[in-house]
Structures are given as C-alpha cells and as structure tokens.
Amino acid sequence: MSGTVIGNSIVIDGEVTGSDDVVVLGTVKGRVSVDGHLAVEREGTLEANVEANSVAVAGSVTGDIQAEESAELTPEARVTGDIQASNVEIAKGASYRGSVDMTN
Amino acid sequence: MRSGQKHIAVIDAGTTVRGRIEGEEDLHIEGRVEGDIRLAGGLFVGADAVVEATVQAHRVEVSGVVVGDVTAQEAVILTSTARVVGNVKGGVLSMAEGAAVRGQVHSAASEGFTRSSGVSRARSSRERTSSRAKSVSRPTTRTTTKAKSSVATSGASDEERTLVVTHSDLRAGQKTARGRVAKKAPKKAAKKKAAKKRTRAKVPARGKRKASRRS
Numbered sequence: 001m002s003g004t005v006i007g008n009s010i011v012i013d014g015e016v017t018g019s020d021d022v023v024v025l026g027t028v029k030g031r032v033s034v035d036g037h038l039a040v041e042r043e044g045t046l047e048a049n050v051e052a053n054s055v056a057v058a059g060s061v062t063g064d065i066q067a068e069e070s071a072e073l074t075p076e077a078r079v080t081g082d083i084q085a086s087n088v089e090i091a092k093g094a095s096y097r098g099s100v101d102m103t104n
Numbered sequence: 105m106r107s108g109q110k111h112i113a114v115i116d117a118g119t120t121v122r123g124r125i126e127g128e129e130d131l132h133i134e135g136r137v138e139g140d141i142r143l144a145g146g147l148f149v150g151a152d153a154v155v156e157a158t159v160q161a162h163r164v165e166v167s168g169v170v171v172g173d174v175t176a177q178e179a180v181i182l183t184s185t186a187r188v189v190g191n192v193k194g195g196v197l198s199m200a201e202g203a204a205v206r207g208q209v210h211s212a213a214s215e216g217f218t219r220s221s222g223v224s225r226a227r228s229s230r231e232r233t234s235s236r237a238k239s240v241s242r243p244t245t246r247t248t249t250k251a252k253s254s255v256a257t258s259g260a261s262d263e264e265r266t267l268v269v270t271h272s273d274l275r276a277g278q279k280t281a282r283g284r285v286a287k288k289a290p291k292k293a294a295k296k297k298a299a300k301k302r303t304r305a306k307v308p309a310r311g312k313r314k315a316s317r318r319s
Contacts, residue, residue, distance in 0.1 A: 007113030007129045014123010014139055020116040030123055 003036070008043060015048075022052075024059070042076050055085070064098075117152060131161075133168075147176075151185050164194070166203075173207070 003021035006012060010026035021036040024044035031048050032038060038052035044059035054069045057077040065071050067085035075093030084101040112132060115121055119135040126142045134150040141147060143161040153168035164176040166186040173190045174180055180194030184202035191208040199205070308314055 002116065003114070004116040004119040004135070005111050005114045007111055007127060007131070009128035009144075010113050010131065011126045012121055012123060013126075014121060016119060016121050018116070018119030018135060020118040020135075022119065023111070025111055026113070026127065034119070036118075 004034075006044070040077075049081075115153075117150075125157075149186075 003023060004016070004018065006016075006022065006024045006026045006028060008025045012026070012028045013030060015031040015033070016022065016028055017031075017033045019035040022032065022034050022038050024032075024038070024040045024046060026043075027045040027047070029047040032046065033051040034053070036053050038050060038055045040046055040055075040057045040059040040061055042058045046059070046061040046063060048061075049063045050061065050065045050067075052067055054071070055065050055067045056072040056074065057065075057079055058074040059076070060078040062080045064081045065079070065083045065085070067083075069085065070087035070089065071083050071085040072088075073079055073090045073094040073096060075091045077091070077094040077096070079095070080097045082098045082101065086102060086104050088100050088102055090096055090100075113127065113129055115131070115133045115135045115137060117134045120138070121136070122138045124140045124142075125131070125137065128144040130145040130148070131141070131143055132148045132150065133153045133155055136154045136156075138156045141155070141157050141159045141161065145161065146163040146165065147159060147161040149155050149164070149166045149168045149170055151167040154171075155169065156171045158172045159170060159174045161176050163178045163181075164174050165181040165183070166174070166188060167183040168185070169187045171189045174188060174192045174194075176194040178194070179196040179198065180192050181198045182188060182192075182200060182203035182205065184200040186200070186203040186205075188203075188205045189207060191210065192205060193208075193210040195212040197209060197211045
C-alpha cells in the first residue's frame with residue numbers, strides 16, 4: 001500500500017496531514033496538508049484549504065489551494081478558491097472561480 | 105487512479121488524521137488517527153498504526169495501538185500485536201495470544217450473563233450462590249468510569265487501581281471462580297481478622313500467669 005486513500009463513502013471532518021500521497025474519492029472538510037501529491041478524484045469533495053507538493057483536481061474543491069510545484073485542474077474540476085503554485089494548469093471545461101498566483 | 109476502479113480506503117503510515125471519520129466502507133489505518141471513527145464497514149488497524157479515537161464499526165481488526173473504546177456490531181479481532189487501552193465491545197470477540205487489553209471486555213454473547221449466573225454455572229453444585237450475588241447483576245458497571253479515567257492518564261498504577269475496584273465487587277459477598285481475583289478478597293479479610301485479634305491479644309501481666317479480662 002502506498003499513499004492514503006479517502007474512499008468514496010468516507011467523510012473526514014478535521015485535518016489530514018502527513019508525508020504520503022493522498023487520493024480523495026470521498027469528502028474532507030477542514031484542512032489538508034501533505035508533503036506529497038494530492039489527487040481529488042471526480043467523486044471527491046474537498047471543503048478545505050489545501051497545501052501539498054502538487055495537486056490534481058478532477059472533483060470539487062472549495063478552499064484555497066497552495067501547491068509547492070504544480071496545480072492541475074482537469075476538465076471535470078470544480079474549484080472555488082485561490083490557487084498558489086508555480087505551475088498552474090486549468091483544463092478546458094474546468095469550472096474555476098478565484099485568483100491564481102504563479103509567482104515563484 | 106480513475107473512477108470506477110475499486111479503491112480501498114487507507115490512512116497510510118505517513119498520514120495523520122485529526123477529527124472525525126465516517127464512512128460506509130472498509131478502512132485500513134496504517135498511520136495515525138485522533139478523534140472519532142464511525143464505519144458501517146470494517147476497520148483494520150495495522151501493526152504500526154496508532155489510533156487515539158473512539159471506534160465504532162461493523163467489524164474491527166486491530167494489530168496496532170488503539171487508545172479509546174472499541175465497539176463492533178459483528179466482531180472485534182485483536183491479533184497478537186494488538187494493544188488496546190479502552191473498553192472493547194463486540195458481537196464476537198477474538199484475542200490472539202500476546203494481545204494486550206486494558207479495559208472492559210464485553211461480547212454480545214455475555215448479554216444477560218451476570219456474574220451470579222456465571223459463578224453458578226462455573227462452580228455448579230460446588231458453591232452456594234448467595235442471595236446478595238443476585239443484586240450484583242452487572243458487577244463491572246462500576247469499573248467503567250474508573251477504567252476510563254485511568255486509561256486516559258495511563259501509567260503503571262492503573263492496573264492496581266482496577267484491581268481495587270474488583271475488590272469492592274468481591275466484598276459484596278462475591279466469590280469468583282477465577283483464582284487471581286478471588287484470592288485477594290479473602291486475604292484482605294484474613295488480615296483484618298488477624299489485626300483485630302492482635303489488638304485483643306491477652307498478654308499476662310508481669311508476674312501473673314493469667315491475663316486479666318479487664319483493662
């Protein structure tokens with residue numbers, strides 16, 4: 001097993017921290033701070049401020065995203081919040097509201 | 105990791121979750137969780153995992169550390185590396201040799217299985233069941249709070265404290281089939297008796313052969 005997986009039916013109300021990669025298929029409310037890759041899958045929902053090495057969103061995120069390296073919003077992504085990352089990719093079709101900060 | 109693929113929910117070794125976790129599926133914990141866990145599925149606590157949480161799940165399998173009460177509708181399984189500080193309650197319980205538990209252990213099969221009925225069954229005809237024993241239908245209830253509080257503080261003295269509580273149960277005219285617990289109470293009583301005798305011991309006064317009854 002490598003990495004944390006927040007499964008489909010899992011709801012976490014609180015904070016998730018650590019050094020593992022995290023895949024969110026369920027719901028996390030609160031705060032996510034990981035020293036790895038964070039993937040929010042299509043059915044995943046984050047109502048949290050996010051800090052990670054890199055972030056890929058296919059689901060829904062409400063909260064600020066702060067990525068050390070890159071932030072990626074796939075076509076299915078629905079994101080509301082500010083993004084701060086040196087590399088930001090917002091795919092065509094993604095729904096996004098917020099401000100982007102790409103200063104290194 | 106596309107959707108549709110079957111995932112197993114995992115809190116991995118490097119991850120800490122603080123707060124409340126709820127879900128319908130199985131969850132494997134290899135890392136650390138502090139708070140509260142409620143699952144309709146199974147919970148697996150890995151050997152290196154530390155869970156400081158109240159745990160409720162359909163089934164709970166522990167190989168690591170759990171500090172908090174564990175309740176499972178179906179079964180609680182403690183493997184040989186399990187360390188649990190808290191009350192354990194499950195439909196069925198399984199505890200491997202080497203597993204450590206500090207707290208009350210309760211299985212569904214023991215519902216309505218009171219100490220008095222347990223004693224009478226265990227000792228059958230050999231022992232009388234005192235009428236007082238019947239009143240102690242749930243002998244362990246009093247331990248609950250104490251065990252809980254001692255659980256939180258931890259330390260070597262906890263075990264002793266728990267034993268003291270057991271004594272008070274035994275004092276209510278109870279005797280158990282279990283040697284360790286049963287032995288203690290009579291010993292205490294005997295000591296008391298001996299002490300009483302000693303104060304009353306009659307020593308003849310100097311130069312007299314008989315101890316006087318007075319004074």
